[in-house]
Amino acid sequence: MMIYNTLLYYCYSPIANAEQFATDHLAFCKSLNLVGRIIVAEEGLNGTVSGTAAACETYMRHLKADERFAKTDFKIDEVTEPSFIKMHCRYKAEIVHSGLRDTSIINPNEKTGKYLEPAEFSEMLDRDDVIVLDVRSNYEHNLGKFKNAVTLDIENFRDFPDQINALAKYKDKKIMTYCTGGIKCEKASALLLHHGFTDVYQLHGGIIKYGKEAGGKDFEGKCYVFDNRIAVDVNSVNPTIVSTCYNCGKTTPKMINCANPECNEHFTQCDECGDNLQGCCSVECTTHPRKRPYDGTGYYVKVPQQVAKA
Template sequence: MAKYQTLLYYCYATIANAEQFAADHLKFCKSLNLVGRIIVADEGLNGTVSGTAEACKAYMDAIYADGRFNSTEFKIDDVDEPSFIKMHCRYKSEIVHSGLRDPNIIDPKKRTGIHLEPKEFMEMKDREDVVILDVRSNYEHSLGKFKNAITLDIENFRDFPAMINQLAQYKDKKILTYCTGGIKCEKASALLLHEGFPEVYQLHGGIIKYGKEAGGKDFEGQCYVFDNRVAVEVNSVNPVIISKCYNCGKTTAKMINCANPECNEHFTQCDDCGDVMDGCCSDACKEHPRKRPYDGTGYYVKVPQQVNLNKKAKVEFLEELRPVSC
């Protein structure tokens, strides 16, 4: 039996004085010897934490004891070792960065797409009047996605609103949105409804819950996760690998970060090319003076970087090499 667990969760709930809550919550998590990353915002919580089964239970009990977070649903994975190295809990403007901050337009606490349980999603997804929409980033759906799903050419979820016009052709269809754990769909489905899409649904609990409760049927490839596991298996019914090595094109399920911290590109790379390229996406990155040692995993902890004050848009990216997302 695995000694540790990893919890994936989010909750949209109003948090007064969220900055102070984040500081206090960090102390609480450290008191339980948990590791992970949590984002706290005025609109709620978004986190992945890992620790002993006892510590994880104590954490979940504490979350539920706080009446603001009663709707939280934890996705629980048994793991052989903690999925993080350190514990971070930070205040940010949103629990998933979308740029959609006007509560008169988007407020997941008031209006989102209809939530479908995994078996409902599985039954509905192949109908002729249905379109399956992946709202995740390129590097995520390149590793794995639902069969026949529409994917968007976006680097971050904040690029999603700009894609709405490209989706207008599907307004006469039922739109089934999905993401890793459900958090992005809350805002994506709300925006689609606001833009006049009449029937919008979302996979409750995301890909992770679908794998646990529906066997992951027709999810092709692996699911990218935001911890040092990098990717997890989802489909135990009809699994296939769809991702290709960035360097040679060979089929591979291995997703890594470029060993050059100033690139840090998410990409798939087979073991052979990993050895040849030393975990880098290009020869230029391989020769970069700040290249990190490649240990075969492609996962790296935070590396201090010089911040260019004239490029504030990059500050948030450099803050975490792997942002928390569900």
């Protein structure tokens, strides 16, 4: 039986000629028959790739052999099949979009929250002087989050800077930030420090590493991931389900994308409503002429939206 791995990683490290690097790196990944999604920017790399265990091992060795990426921390999941269909490696302005390009405000290589390893994070969770801050989007924390975590009403991470004033009431607390793999916390914690928060921490390696090293204790629900698995189990110590069906309110751990590609809403839906609504979030979406066939997974290869002709 073939063994496949999925690698989740990021590395803040300056890349000269990042656009050309993205082109060359895509060719290298394809030479290993990897699939996945990598974002390349002048500030570093952010990637999830999947392939055979041997190909993934070669990829990790190759990346770490480059001194710019030697300290990259890979989160490795064993999977039954590759977690993507295609391989994309794209050049963008940021490896996680914050909308803040001023490095005097955010530069994770110079100033960011103090790392907490999973065991340390777990030990601090119940302290009275601590606030646990989820810096992810609504659809992510609706599926799962740490118990008693403060969550933000944001659709994308670029909305996070607008939440700083609402968080000011926690300035006298220790702020422990967390996200899926750690990358958003690098910028979120840096921004909090810039705005006068003095005791800021981040979960090193994010929820995924916490699940592997601390058993996921006190993480409620599932963790949203950006590949065709959509959600993964984290907690093997005291697991629970916290998400509910968007349509009927029944408890369900299942998250899908709406089968209407022009909606593509991320939402939780039970199997019964999924069957009744053909994987759509509403009756209206079931009538859309471009509705995708629902196979029960709710994962679809991205389809570009059609542009109306003048």
